[in-house]
Amino acid sequence: MQGNKITFNVNKKQDFREWYNEIIRKAELIDDRYNIKGLIVYRPRAMRVIKEIYKLLESELEKKGHEPVLFPLLIPEENFQKEAEHVEGFKAETFWVTMGGDEPLNEKLALRPTSETAFYYMYSLWIRGFSDLPLRLYQSVSVYRHETKATRPLIRGREFLWVEAHDAFASKEEALDQVRSDEEVTKRVLEDYLGLPVLFFRRPQWDKFKGAVDTYAADVIMPDGSCLQVASTHYLGENFSRAFNVVFTDKDGKRKFVHQTCYGPGVSRILAALISVHGDNSGLIFPFNVAPIQIVVVPIPGEGVAEYSKNILEKLKQFGFRAFLDDSEDTPGAKFYKWEFLGVPLRIEVGPIEVKEGKVTLADRLTKKKETVELSKLIEYVNNFSLSQVQRLRNRAKEDAEHFMAYASSVQEIKEKLKEGKKVFKVPFCSLELDGTNCAELIENETGLEVRGELLNDKKPTDEKCIVCGKPANCYVYIAEAY
């Protein structure tokens, strides 16, 4: 990047998709020129953020009693075929290994599109009695899907990064509690650490994970008003435990099938969401918690500046911050432009005046406002900044999202408000069970929008009618375009 002047001149509001396509390439986050369609290379700047996102997710999952494991990439075809709905759901998009060297294999082996059928094969060996439960295990891996839809870097690819947690319980109640726990983990990481507000839905029955009893999922509203699913958690009931014979002896001495859940936050998509939601026309804005460089120190040449800057760098590193001193030969102006583009949350400017007065000037990437403080207050300032920046990012993101949201009491009203720029509609709706399918299809045909589900903690309608069929509404659903 050094030496090559960056030119970035796309208006995010006017053309978000173009903005996104430009920034992920020009900021050298990913490279999609690899010679297999739908597979991308993650470059250092993206990988550093991804590693931090993984740390956050793993840490929160471990606090909730999960332990790390690693299962094989390859899954025998016979495992796949054990749960009938599951195999139907995934077979069209599974990559198959069929050869080892020049020899055909005895059995086709799937590249994991998701790992239920690997994990639960072993769970049937590991789980014997109630004292083996609950079992909560996770792995951080890539998964593979032979997508036929158009791919888009980090958002829809044939290889993507995620965490998958697979849990087994003695009862349905514990399994349903786990769904709440997964919601907490999702919100803690996305909202508290990354500043990304999420809508946590129970999905309609016609849009659930194949093999699940119920699917719950978190959507982020993107800058174009479309929803991006960034995590999902599924109550699997006994569907897989019956298929894989995962049985335990309960306290009452009876043999029972375990109740299961699985949870998958998508790390590639979380990265896509934070790039998209937080960035602006000057470039990226990373949340402080996961920024590859949290603080850049830019010296403005003058007496004593070089040493003063180095001391600041050392002090920041000592306190555990990811700090970088840009003592390259670019002009300060070029450095400001570059590090703003690359989304460094906080810039410290040090010139002869700061040296003389024992101060530092701090520039906030988000507001672009500057402030000068005593050097002795620097660490306190940075500590406060690290907390406030993510709050401010989250508040701004929330406002942006709310700007797209509206209540509608008829399909006609949705159509009208779409013209005014609204994109996400809350409406009373008959049913998320299969008997609501026709109403959902009609909405999709009329408006191009999908029923995303009901919020997990939302109130139920009292005397409203479904906006399509006019029958009593049993839930409020959100209707939006989806990635």
Add this chain to the structure above:
Amino acid sequence: MQGNKITFNVNKKQDFREWYNEIIRKAELIDDRYNIKGLIVYRPRAMRVIKEIYKLLESELEKKGHEPVLFPLLIPEENFQKEAEHVEGFKAETFWVTMGGDEPLNEKLALRPTSETAFYYMYSLWIRGFSDLPLRLYQSVSVYRHETKATRPLIRGREFLWVEAHDAFASKEEALDQVRSDEEVTKRVLEDYLGLPVLFFRRPQWDKFKGAVDTYAADVIMPDGSCLQVASTHYLGENFSRAFNVVFTDKDGKRKFVHQTCYGPGVSRILAALISVHGDNSGLIFPFNVAPIQIVVVPIPGEGVAEYSKNILEKLKQFGFRAFLDDSEDTPGAKFYKWEFLGVPLRIEVGPIEVKEGKVTLADRLTKKKETVELSKLIEYVNNFSLSQVQRLRNRAKEDAEHFMAYASSVQEIKEKLKEGKKVFKVPFCSLELDGTNCAELIENETGLEVRGELLNDKKPTDEKCIVCGKPANCYVYIAEAY
């Protein structure tokens, strides 16, 4: 594990392979009952160690200027075929993806057996001028080889964990310096942090990585006297840069091929080595730096013990140690046995006497010796222990390895010393170039041992003769059995 009494009763000295097979299963490190041959499941206790090993390797590589990336798992067949020796070396053991859903793919895609042919395809796009060099990138991934030899968990499998670093330089000198840097990283992690002495060899020409100019590799001497290669680094010269057209404009304005190296420490094998080398007849002994639990607190029931123990646990956690309080209902004796078996480096015993006197009793897993110290000195004690334990492990491992080593000045002497239990022989040898092949084969036929190479810093012989052909020896080589 709770509730099920562990029985472990194998003598490591008498039957190391049986000891290894028992311990990896009974300590629940891995499970090899997954239904594809050669693929194992890493259980939590192994994954926690693996994550720590990765942190160490990544941190040392980053100190040496490497940055993290992630390349696709899949490699097009056409990339593979670009470097003729390389494709010959790997084609028999490559897994191929040939189908997406029910449809055959247009081109066969390899599961990465190693990623030169993925990385260098992109290097030809990324590298333009001398300011793009040196380029040092690494990824932490699994790789896949359709092994036809007998597999053995963590040591030889069809899927194994490693780091691969791929570096490009403007000159041969810089590339050869990188080999030294890779040796330093290997020794720092294995010897300093994990207590595993390594022999760092230049391998013979007939035993090099396919596509390399020269291969260097680190062997650990295992408890049966055989060598386990745990890391290798290859000087690739211009072999791949010519095949992939990785060209830069040098300071003199001329277009030149880059010089390349690649480095691969094997994380699965490093785990196998540390289990094998450090464990004893009572079970595992983890190096403090990577132990999943570094310190276990075992209360001996009595007045004030419960609270005293909890305070100790909190204090240890506060100082960043991975500590665990075993307040289960097992007897103290059963707890001692269990945590010794699971290799926790340090045990703290707290009974009524300790509470009364304000002390703690500490038991070292390695020596099984106990010591009682003032509670106020606990953190200082643990800090010292964390440094001394790995030194003591390393010293013990070095003694064990040296016990197998001998100098020999004839093939006959090797045969005699083999009977005395020696396993690794240093001998004067004619040549590691291809003209030494016949002598190496003769040694192998006569003794069953392989020429592992010469130590990177070893002296050259002055007037000795090759122990096979009698020609002037140009190096000392080590001869041993290899995994």
